[in-house]
Every structure is written in C-alpha cells, then in structure tokens.
Amino acid sequence: MDKLNGLIGFFDILGYKNFLNNNNVIENAQKTLKIVNSVPRKSINVLENIVKKRKGGSKVDSTDWEELNSISKQLKTIIFSDTIVFFLPLRVSEYQDNEARKAMIFVSAYFTKEMFVNGLPIRGALHEGDYLIEENCFAGKGIIDAFNLCESLDFTGVACTQTFYKNALENEGMEKIKKLTFEYLTPKKEGEEKHLNLNWLKFLSEDQFNECKNDVEQFVLKSFWDHNKDCSNSVDLKIQNSVKAIRKMILDKEDKKL
Numbered sequence: 001m002d003k004l005n006g007l008i009g010f011f012d013i014l015g016y017k018n019f020l021n022n023n024n025v026i027e028n029a030q031k032t033l034k035i036v037n038s039v040p041r042k043s044i045n046v047l048e049n050i051v052k053k054r055k056g057g058s059k060v061d062s063t064d065w066e067e068l069n070s071i072s073k074q075l076k077t078i079i080f081s082d083t084i085v086f087f088l089p090l091r092v093s094e095y096q097d098n099e100a101r102k103a104m105i106f107v108s109a110y111f112t113k114e115m116f117v118n119g120l121p122i123r124g125a126l127h128e129g130d131y132l133i134e135e136n137c138f139a140g141k142g143i144i145d146a147f148n149l150c151e152s153l154d155f156t157g158v159a160c161t162q163t164f165y166k167n168a169l170e171n172e173g174m175e176k177i178k179k180l181t182f183e184y185l186t187p188k189k190e191g192e193e194k195h196l197n198l199n200w201l202k203f204l205s206e207d208q209f210n211e212c213k214n215d216v217e218q219f220v221l222k223s224f225w226d227h228n229k230d231c232s233n234s235v236d237l238k239i240q241n242s243v244k245a246i247r248k249m250i251l252d253k254e255d256k257k258l
Contacts, residue, residue, distance in 0.1 A: 003130055003140070007104040007164070009086035010146035011124035013115070014156060014238070015229050016082035022228040035118050036077065036084055036111075043110035044072040046203070047103065071103045078136055084122075085143070086111075087133055094171070101128075101168040102177045105198060109180050112158055112200040117208060119226025121156035121242070125149035126164045126198075149195075152188045155241035156220070159186050159195040169196065182252040187241035201249045213250055217243050 013019070019028065076087040088104050090097045108126060115122045127149065129142025149161055160168070160181075169178060180202060186195040201209060212219040220242050224231050231239065 003132055004087075004089045005130050006087060006089035006128070006142075007100060008127045008129065008131060008142050008146040009084075009104060009108045009111075009124060009158075010127070010143070010150045011084045011086075011108075011111070011115075011122045011158075012150055013082040013084075014121045014123060015224060015231075015235070018229045019120070019227050022230070028227065032120065033079065035114060035120070036079055039107070039111045039114050041072065042114070043107040044075075044103070046110060047106050071100060074100075075103070075107065076133065078133075078138065080136075084111075085138070085146075087131065087138070090128075098168075098171055098174055101171075102174065105168070105177050105180055108158055109198040109200040110203050112156075112198065113203040116156065116200070116223050117204070119223050119229075121220075121223045122158075123150060123153040123156055124158040125153070125161060126158065127161040128164045128167050152190070154187045154189045154238050155245050156223075156238075157186075157242070157245050158198040158200070159184075160197070161195075165196045182248065184245065184248055187245070197245070199249045199252050201246065201253050209253075212246065216246050216250070220246065 013032070071088065074089060078085045078087070086104065086107065088100050090100055104126060108124060112122060112124065125146045127142055127146035129140070129145055131138060131140035131142045145161060145163070149159060153159060168174060169181065180199055181196050182199055183194060184197045185192050186197060201212065204212060217239075220239055221231070224235070224239060
C-alpha cells in the first residue's frame with residue numbers, strides 16, 4: 001500500500017440512522033448507492049459541457065478531453081454506512097494538479113446538490129494531504145484531518161480545510177472555480193470558524209433555485225424530512241444553521257455567474 005498525496009472529500013449523510021429506522025433498509029440503501037455512484041460521472045459530464053461552452057464550440061478539444069477523462073478515471077469513491085469518501089491523487093505538473101483541484105470542487109458541489117434534492121442532506125470537508133488506499137481500505141493523516149473537519153460541522157454544506165484553501169485557490173489558474181466557493185463563518189458543534197465553503201446552489205435547476213429562494217426554511221426542511229425521516233428538537237440548530245448558510249449562498253450565487 002503506497003502513500004499518495006492528493007485530494008480528499010469526506011462526507012456524512014445527516015439523519016442516516018433515522019432514515020434507516022423509518023424505511024426499508026435494503027431498498028433505500030440501493031437508492032442511496034445509485035445516487036452516490038452516478039454522481040462522479042454525471043458531474044464530469046456537466047464539467048465537460050461547461051468546457052464546451054467556454055470554447056465556443058460543440059466539442060471539447062483533445063487536451064481538455066484527455067484531462068477530464070483522466071480525472072474521471074482516477075477519482076475513487078468509497079462508501080461505508082453513512083460516509084462517502086472521494087479520493088483524487090495529485091500528479092506531476094502544476095497544471096494537472098490545478099485541474100484536479102477544480103474537478104474535486106466541482107464534483108463535491110454537484111454531489112452535495114444531488115444528495116440534498118434527493119432528500120439526503122450531507123455535511124462534508126475537502127482536504128489536501130497524504131493517504132494510503134488499497135481497494136476499500138484507507139488510512140493516513142490526510143483522512144483524519146478531513147474527517148475531523150467534517151465531524152465538527154453543524155449544518156448541511158461543505159467546508160475546506162486551510163490546507164486545501166491555500167493550495168487550491170491561491171494558485172494562478174484557479175480564478176474561474178472561485179465562483180463555486182465563498183468564505184463563511186462556518187457553524188460547528190463547538191463555536192464557529194471561517195472556512196472556504198462550496199456553493200452547491202449553483203447546480204440547482206431554475207425551478208429548484210426559485211423554490212429555495214422563495215422559502216429557504218421549507219426547502220431545507222423538505223430535504224431533512226424526506227424519506228419519512230423525523231426531525232427531533234436536537235437537530236433544530238443544525239437546520240437553523242443550514243437555512244442561514246443557504247441564504248448566504250443565494251446572495252453569493254446572484255453576485256457571481258459560473
């Protein structure tokens with residue numbers, strides 16, 4: 001098992017135990033797996049369409065396509081219980097590494113949107129660091145750092161560690177992907193701390209965004225209550241924090257265009 005340096009996306013499904021208790025476990029686990037397994041390929045397709053649009057044509061040129069295809073093949077997803085982890089190794093050149101960082105931000109934001117609109121809100125963290133991985137076994141300090149940030153969050157959303165922020169967004173060539181991010185005083189189980197967050201609202205359809213904007217609280221509760229889930233008083237603060245974060249995302253989305 002060789003040590004790798006790369007990007008880690010660590011995600012937890014909120015309310016998963018309640019989801020299992022109130023539903024047919026096998027049937028709904030299959031639905032969840034279908035969503036999770038389809039997202040990396042779907043998000044690469046979305047990214048490809050944006051590249052086409054920027055190039056002003058109907059095709060992605062060979063260099064861009066090779067890069068997108070390579071990223072798609074190297075992105076590894078591991079699922080266990082209520083946790084989903086994305087791994088994307090960094091390579092040799094600064095250009096390739098920046099493309100990988102863009103892809104991780106893109107895939108993670110799209111994944112968060114897909115899970116939310118399918119009634120499976122998540123919290124997540126993006127990190128850059130060392131890890132070991134072989135088949136479905138993984139270890140390493142980078143994974144611990146990503147887990148610690150994810151576990152500390154008290155809302156539905158995705159925050160980046162300071163290491164990811166520094167390496168991803170302080171590099172030249174990362175300007176366009178900044179439109180998918182915003183700095184935010186991020187709510188945690190113990191206090192709050194400013195982190196770079198992902199604005200997954202940018203992937204909502206026009207109808208979904210209007211529904212969200214017209215009644216943010218109902219939009220959030222709809223996802224938290226979906227699949228016969230209960231929302232006990234213990235999650236009220238998490239819901240309140242999620243509503244506040246999404247209001248900030250709405251303002252951010254209207255200020256920037258992808």
